[in-house]
Amino acid sequence: xxxxxPQHNAYGFRHWKEQPFLEYFSTGATGRFEGFLTALxxxxxxxxxxxxxxxxxxxxxHPRVYIKKASQALFARIIIxxxxxxxxxxxxxxxxxxxxxxxxxxGNGSTGSAAASPYIIAMENLGITGLPHLITALFATTIFAAxxxxxxxxxxxxxxxxLEGHAPKFLRKVTKSGIPIYCFAATMxxxxxxxLQLGSGSSTVLTWLINLATGATLIxxxxxxxxxxxxxxxxxxxxxxxxxxxxxxxxxxxxxxxxLIFELLIVIFYGYRSLVPFSVSGFVTAYFMPVFVxxxxxxxxxxxxxxxxxxxxxxxxxxxxxxxxxxASLEEAPVGFWRDCWxxxxxxxxNKSGDV
Numbered sequence: 001x002x003x004x005x006p007q008h009n010a011y012g013f014r015h016w017k018e019q020p021f022l023e024y025f026s027t028g029a030t031g032r033f034e035g036f037l038t039a040l041x042x043x044x045x046x047x048x049x050x051x052x053x054x055x056x057x058x059x060x061x062h063p064r065v066y067i068k069k070a071s072q073a074l075f076a077r078i079i080i081x082x083x084x085x086x087x088x089x090x091x092x093x094x095x096x097x098x099x100x101x102x103x104x105x106x107g108n109g110s111t112g113s114a115a116a117s118p119y120i121i122a123m124e125n126l127g128i129t130g131l132p133h134l135i136t137a138l139f140a141t142t143i144f145a146a147x148x149x150x151x152x153x154x155x156x157x158x159x160x161x162x163l164e165g166h167a168p169k170f171l172r173k174v175t176k177s178g179i180p181i182y183c184f185a186a187t188m189x190x191x192x193x194x195x196l197q198l199g200s201g202s203s204t205v206l207t208w209l210i211n212l213a214t215g216a217t218l219i220x221x222x223x224x225x226x227x228x229x230x231x232x233x234x235x236x237x238x239x240x241x242x243x244x245x246x247x248x249x250x251x252x253x254x255x256x257x258x259x260l261i262f263e264l265l266i267v268i269f270y271g272y273r274s275l276v277p278f279s280v281s282g283f284v285t286a287y288f289m290p291v292f293v294x295x296x297x298x299x300x301x302x303x304x305x306x307x308x309x310x311x312x313x314x315x316x317x318x319x320x321x322x323x324x325x326x327x328a329s330l331e332e333a334p335v336g337f338w339r340d341c342w343x344x345x346x347x348x349x350x351n352k353s354g355d356v
Contacts, residue, residue: 018094025273034273037266055156066334088119089119151188158187215287216293218263237312238316271285271286
């Protein structure tokens with residue numbers, strides 16, 4: 001941005017002078033709002049990952065130490081990579097770039113490759129060679145890492161459902177290493193759906209699946225926020241001091257309420273385009289999960305005749321004594337991330353028996 005590119009183009013914040021919200025579908029202010037709303041929906045699909053920390057908590061040593069550090073690092077990564085990345089994109093690429101318009105304007109063009117990345121578009125506009133290939137390689141490793149994370153999460157969630165009696169019992173089978181093998185096999189079926197992108201007609205089906213997954217993600221966040229608000233209420237009623245916890249969220253419960261309202265607005269208003277004129281496929285992909293998941297919850301309540309737990313009856317202790325006893329039994333002191341990586345490279349990490 002200061003001119004250190006092959007074209008010596010010191011563009012600075014030039015693109016900030018342009019209209020930041022472009023029209024999408026409609027014209028005028030309505031079209032700009034639709035563009036903003038569509039961007040929110042896309043961001044909802046990509047901004048996943050914070051919830052994986054809670055899943056990994058049951059399989060790490062010193063969970064109170066490592067999960068706390070991971071949570072703190074997560075906020076820094078969100079600020080640097082998500083917010084910082086969005087800021088960088090607004091600086092290096094014009095919202096009216098011809099390549100972007102060809103790819104995204106009214107859904108035309110293919111967006112199934114790294115060539116759709118604003119970073120690569122900016123590099124090509126500035127005549128930077130070689131670096132776009134490196135960025136593409138980094139995208140590939142990032143996608144692979146994200147796939148591993150989602151696979152781990154889905155496997156453990158399915159295994160947990162089986163243990164709780166909400167999924168078939170045969171899914172409880174684990175290997176000697178503790179891997180829920182049948183859950184892993186069932187989860188591995190879904191990655192093959194990615195090959196639908198290879199066909200022009202099948203890619204539409206993949207888009208529907210992505211929309212359904214996005215809706216499920218939003219419902220997950222809404223559920224997590226409601227759960228936290230209920231937890232916060234239970235802490236107040238039972239006079240439980242949250243300062244005793246290893247980690248305490250900021251600006252609560254106001255930030256949780258703000259996030260909940262914001263997520264609900266995204267879920268409610270995104271699919272309005274499918275109503276006028278009415279589109280069956282658009283309506284189903286936009287509103288299936290927001291209707292299906294609450295329906296499952298209500299059905300379970302009715303069939304199993306379970307009751308809501310009052311704030312004064314919530315078990316805030318749960319298995320905390322077991323975790324205390326487990327951490328007290330560990331002889332190995334917590335180590336930092338880089339030291340743990342170094343020990344792994346040297347091959348001096350302790351195994352389960354405690355031998356080096």
